[in-house]
Amino acid sequence: xxxxxxxxxxxxxxxxxxxxxxxxxxxxxxxxxxxxxxxxxxxxxxxxxxxxxxxxxxxxxxxxxxxxxxxxxxxxxxxxxxxxxxxxxxxxxxxxxxxxxxxxxxxxxxxxxxxxxxxxxxxxxxxxxxxxxxxxxxxxxxxxxxxxxxxxx
Amino acid sequence: xxxxxxxxxxxxxxxxxxxxxxxxxxxxxxxxxxxxxxxxxxxxxxxxxxxxxxxxxxxxxxxxxxxxxxxxxxxxxxxxxxxxxxxxxxxxxxxxxxxxxxxxxxxxxxxxxxxxxxxxxxxxxxxxxxxxxxxxxxxxxxxxxxxxxxxxxxxxxxxxxxxxxxxxxxxxxxxxxxxxxxxxxxxxxxxxxxxxxxxxxxxxxxxxxxxxxxxxxxxxxxxxxxxxxxxxxxxxxxxxxxxxxxxxxxxxxxxxxxxxxxxxxxxxxxxxxxxxxxxxxxxxxxxxxxxxxxxxxxxxxxx
Amino acid sequence: xxxxxxxxxxxxxxxxxxxxxxxxxxxxxxxxxxxxxxxxxxxxxxxxxxxxxxxxxxxxxxxxxxxxxxxxxxxxxxxxxxxxxxxxxxxxxxxxxxxxxxxxxxxxxxxxxxxxxxxxxxxxxxxx
Numbered sequence: 001x002x003x004x005x006x007x008x009x010x011x012x013x014x015x016x017x018x019x020x021x022x023x024x025x026x027x028x029x030x031x032x033x034x035x036x037x038x039x040x041x042x043x044x045x046x047x048x049x050x051x052x053x054x055x056x057x058x059x060x061x062x063x064x065x066x067x068x069x070x071x072x073x074x075x076x077x078x079x080x081x082x083x084x085x086x087x088x089x090x091x092x093x094x095x096x097x098x099x100x101x102x103x104x105x106x107x108x109x110x111x112x113x114x115x116x117x118x119x120x121x122x123x124x125x126x127x128x129x130x131x132x133x134x135x136x137x138x139x140x141x142x143x144x145x146x147x148x149x150x151x152x153x
Numbered sequence: 154x155x156x157x158x159x160x161x162x163x164x165x166x167x168x169x170x171x172x173x174x175x176x177x178x179x180x181x182x183x184x185x186x187x188x189x190x191x192x193x194x195x196x197x198x199x200x201x202x203x204x205x206x207x208x209x210x211x212x213x214x215x216x217x218x219x220x221x222x223x224x225x226x227x228x229x230x231x232x233x234x235x236x237x238x239x240x241x242x243x244x245x246x247x248x249x250x251x252x253x254x255x256x257x258x259x260x261x262x263x264x265x266x267x268x269x270x271x272x273x274x275x276x277x278x279x280x281x282x283x284x285x286x287x288x289x290x291x292x293x294x295x296x297x298x299x300x301x302x303x304x305x306x307x308x309x310x311x312x313x314x315x316x317x318x319x320x321x322x323x324x325x326x327x328x329x330x331x332x333x334x335x336x337x338x339x340x341x342x343x344x345x346x347x348x349x350x351x352x353x354x355x356x357x358x359x360x361x362x363x364x365x366x367x368x369x370x371x372x373x374x375x376x377x378x379x380x381x382x383x384x385x386x387x388x389x390x391x392x393x394x395x396x397x398x399x400x401x402x403x404x405x406x407x408x409x410x411x412x413x414x415x416x417x418x419x420x421x422x423x424x425x426x427x428x429x430x431x432x433x434x435x436x437x438x439x440x441x442x443x444x445x446x447x448x449x450x451x452x453x454x455x456x
Numbered sequence: 457x458x459x460x461x462x463x464x465x466x467x468x469x470x471x472x473x474x475x476x477x478x479x480x481x482x483x484x485x486x487x488x489x490x491x492x493x494x495x496x497x498x499x500x501x502x503x504x505x506x507x508x509x510x511x512x513x514x515x516x517x518x519x520x521x522x523x524x525x526x527x528x529x530x531x532x533x534x535x536x537x538x539x540x541x542x543x544x545x546x547x548x549x550x551x552x553x554x555x556x557x558x559x560x561x562x563x564x565x566x567x568x569x570x571x572x573x574x575x576x577x578x579x580x581x582x583x584x
Contacts (some may be wrong), residue, residue, distance in 0.1 A: 040509055055356055058509060058540040062548060065511040074535060089244075089310030115512060115549030124512055127548035133533035359539035367557060390546040397542040397551075399535070399558035399567075 027084035029051075030099075031052035036068040043134045046082055047093050052153055059131050060093050060151050066124045067097035067147055074123070075101020075144065085150060092133070100144040107139050155448070158456045180291040183275070184232045190274060195224050198263075198270045207262050219246065219262075227267060231296050236303050238451075241309030246371035251308075251315055260308045262308075264301045271297070324350050337438050338367040343376030351387045358391065362398045369438040370395055373431045375406025385414045392425065401441060402426060405434035459484045461491055464509065467499040467568060469561070475508040488521055492528050498526050499568035503561055505536030515550040524553045531571055535564040565572040 025045060028039040044061040052060065064080060071078035078099025085094040104110050104123075114126040125147075129135040132149040139145040199220045202208055208216050222242065230239040247260070275293065279286040313321065331339045340358050362370065372391070374380075380388070392402040403426045407415075415422060429433040457479055461470045468491055488500055502521065507514070517571060523530040533556040537545075545551075558564040 037475055037477045044508065055540045055543060058538075059544045061509045062511060062541075062544040064546065065509050069511065069513060089307075089314060115515075115522045124548055127550075130543060148528075212473045302533070355543060359542060363559065364540055366563070368559075368563075390543075394539075394542040397537045397545065397557050398539065399560075400562050431581045 008139065015047065028051070028082070030071045030078050030080055030097075032060065032070045036065055039082070040064040040067045042142055043080075043095065044066055045084045046084070047151070048077060048086065050091060050093060050153060053149065054152055056153075057114045060095065063128045063131050063149055063151075064095055064097075065130050067095065067149075070101045070123045070125075070147075071097055071101070074104075075099035077101075078084070078144075090152050091151050092152045095132075095146050098144065098146040103140040103141040103145055104137075105139060105142055111137070175288065176292045180231060180234075180296070182291055183289060184228055186274070186278060187228045187231070187271065191224065191228075194270055194274055195220055197274075198224070198267050201266050201270060202263050205262065207211065207259045207266075208250075208255060210255055211250070214222065219250075219254065222270050223264075223267065224244070224448075227300055230300050230303075231293075234236045234296075236299070239300065239303050240307055244311050247308040247311035251312055257305070257309060257312065259303045261301070264304045267298045268301060321349075321353070324353050330357050332361075332365045332367070334439070334442075334444075335437070336366060336368040336442055337368045337435075338365055339373065339431075339435070340370060341373045341376065346377065346380065346384050346386070348383060349382050355387065355391045355394065359394055359398060362395060362400045369399050369401050369441050370405065371403045371405055371431065371434040371438050373405045373434065374408075374411065374433060375409065378408075380411050380414055382414060382418045385420070386418055388427075389415070389418075389420055401435055403428055403434045405429065405431045458521070459487070460568055461487055463491075463497070465493055466572075467501060467565070468492060468495070468497045468499075469501045469503065469505060471503045473507050474506055474515070481514060483503070485517055485521050485524070489524050492530050498572055498574060500528050500530055500532045501509055501561065501564040502534050503536045503564070505538070506536060507537075507541065508538065510541050510550060511544045512548070513543070516539070518552060518553055531556065531565050531568060532565045535560050555565065 026042050028035060028042060030036065030039065040061040043064040044057050044077045047057040047060045068080050071080070071121065076099075078097065078101065081094075081096040081098075083094050083096075085092050110123055111125050111129070113122040115122065115124050127135070127147060128147070131151075133152050137145070138149045185293075186292070196216070197207075199217045202216055202220065203213065223246070226239045226242045230236055250260075272290070272293070274287065275289060279289060329341075332340070333339055338361055340354070340361075342354065348352070358370065358372075361367065370391070372388070374388075392404070395402045405428045407427050408427075412422060415425075420446070426437075429435050457474060457476070459470050459472055459476070459480065461468055463469075468488065470488060472484075476484075484502075488502075491497065492500060500559045502518065504510070515560070518534055522534075525532045534552065537557065556567065558567045
């Protein structure tokens with residue numbers, strides 16, 4: 001079966017050209033469960049420094065935790081990049097979670113199954129999408145997955 | 154269409170007549186000229202601002218002080234070809250003058266006046282050498298336009314940010330969480346709920362539950378005409394989040410339309426604690442809190 | 457970091473001190489199951505006030521803890537979930553269904569007292 005490239009994204013009302021962060025960026029390798037905690041603590045710290053509300057800091061940390069967890073569970077290893085973005089005078093946090101794992105065979109389905117529908121199975125992607133202001137996913141069977149999300153200040 | 158970008162960027166490419174090396178040379182000469190004549194040019198500009206009746210919200214001294222800063226940032230942008238410092242200065246300036254009531258057209262106006270003042274001084278200096286004048290204008294104009302746009306856009310973005318904050322503050326004021334009895338909170342919701350307001354309501358409610366140590370919350374939506382599925386879903390999330398803080402939620406004033414919306418998004422209404430009207434909801438809440446004598450076997454538990 | 461577990465009469469109180477790794481949560485689960493058996497506790501309170509984030513793993517662990525402790529005849533109540541954490545959790549779809557929750561330690565104790573039929577010295581939901 002040929003490798004399929006699936007992309008899904010929604011800007012959710014924010015006009016953006018690209019997902020590359022324009023400011024500083026943290027790179028956290030995800031190789032073990034401890035890295036999940038490390039990634040979300042660093043993400044929260046950056047969000048705090050940027051001046052996001054406590055509520056949004058928790059949201060960013062929660063999203064990072066889930067995305068990092070997915071990497072470990074489905075790809076064994078990967079990395080999380082947390083950075084600052086600017087667009088149209090707004091600033092925010094960008095999180096990119098990527099791995100070279102098996103990829104998601106059915107991205108549409110993955111985006112429909114949330115924790116509340118499947119118990120604790122599934123990747124929680126609809127939940128992460130609901131938490132963040134913008135969400136984009138690229139996954140190629142056999143070539144890995146990249147999830148890009150943002151939270152504006 | 155050129156927009157002010159947040160990344161560092163350089164001046165636009167050269168015209169056919171003037172090479173980039175020449176442009177750089179001319180700009181250096183231009184900058185030197187602007188620095189030499191800083192005092193006169195600033196005063197000229199400040200005078201023209203007053204004549205044009207711009208920045209009337211500020212005193213003459215304030216106008217001159219700001220004119221100095223803008224001038225220096227302007228010249229630096231011309232010299233370095235980078236606009237970051239100008240951008241952050243213009244946001245900073247906007248932050249200060251917006252509360253004073255300065256309008257967008259005034260800000261654009263003063264920047265264009267500066268451009269004119271500087272252009273005229275170039276005419277005055279190079280009028281004998283027409284060719285040189287043309288070449289220096291070739292170098293000056295794109296940069297000057299870029300600067301005008303940077304300042305104007307910075308101002309507009311700052312205004313938009315201010316407006317967003319004001320709207321947020323208004324929303325916060327208009328959604329009171331009321332404590333009517335010990336352990337009982339009421340959240341009456343009236344009017345239209347957009348996603349931002351919904352989020353704010355939930356945050357206020359959850360913080361209210363914690364601060365007031367509420368065990369029961371009555372959310373009254375009698376005053377809400379309609380709800381789209383997103384907001385309806387948000388209501389469900391609010392009920393679930395409240396439970397995580399140990400509070401039971403009673404929803405009152407549920408219209409048939411909103412009930413239908415909830416059913417459509419998959420909510421099991423038999424699992425949601427609903428009562429017809431606010432008064433009934435308060436009575437139910439009091440019953441749950443044990444304010445009336447009820448046989449033990451019939452009372453609800455919290456899980 | 458190990459979560460301290462205190463015995464208070466018939467109850468065990470586990471107080472999370474800081475952000476927990478997956479291993480910490482597993483260790484907490486095992487420690488609680490062990491201690492409930494050893495002390496024949498009737499109730500367990502897990503205080504998560506200091507928990508920075510409740511993700512799917514933490515949520516699953518708390519449900520596991522509740523179920524396994526119930527198998528040993530005891531009740532569990534989770535207390536201290538912060539408003540911001542609760543809000544993020546439910547958006548992610550984690551509702552801790554089947555798990556009892558209360559605002560804080562005091563409310564948690566009141567809940568257990570009521571559940572176990574104890575009224576002495578503590579105002580419960582019924583006695584007001």
